[in-house]
Amino acid sequence: MAVTVSLVLLFGLVLFFLLRSHSLSAGSAFTAAGFGFFLASTGAAGPINEMAEAIVRAVPHF
Numbered sequence: 001m002a003v004t005v006s007l008v009l010l011f012g013l014v015l016f017f018l019l020r021s022h023s024l025s026a027g028s029a030f031t032a033a034g035f036g037f038f039l040a041s042t043g044a045a046g047p048i049n050e051m052a053e054a055i056v057r058a059v060p061h062f
Contacts, residue, residue, distance in 0.1 A: 007052055013037035 011034050018028040037048050 008035065008039045011038060 011031055014031050015028070015035050018031060034048070037044055
């Protein structure tokens, strides 16, 4: 749950800055899609959450 909330905030912030800068690229499309999946908690959110948690666990903690 904490990872999901953090990712929603992260994706929302990144999406906000991408939209403000009028940046239209594959990165902004990925950010918008990721933000939508986490925010809406659709059927695809389960696998995306599992992937995000696996990535968070794989990154060494500082």
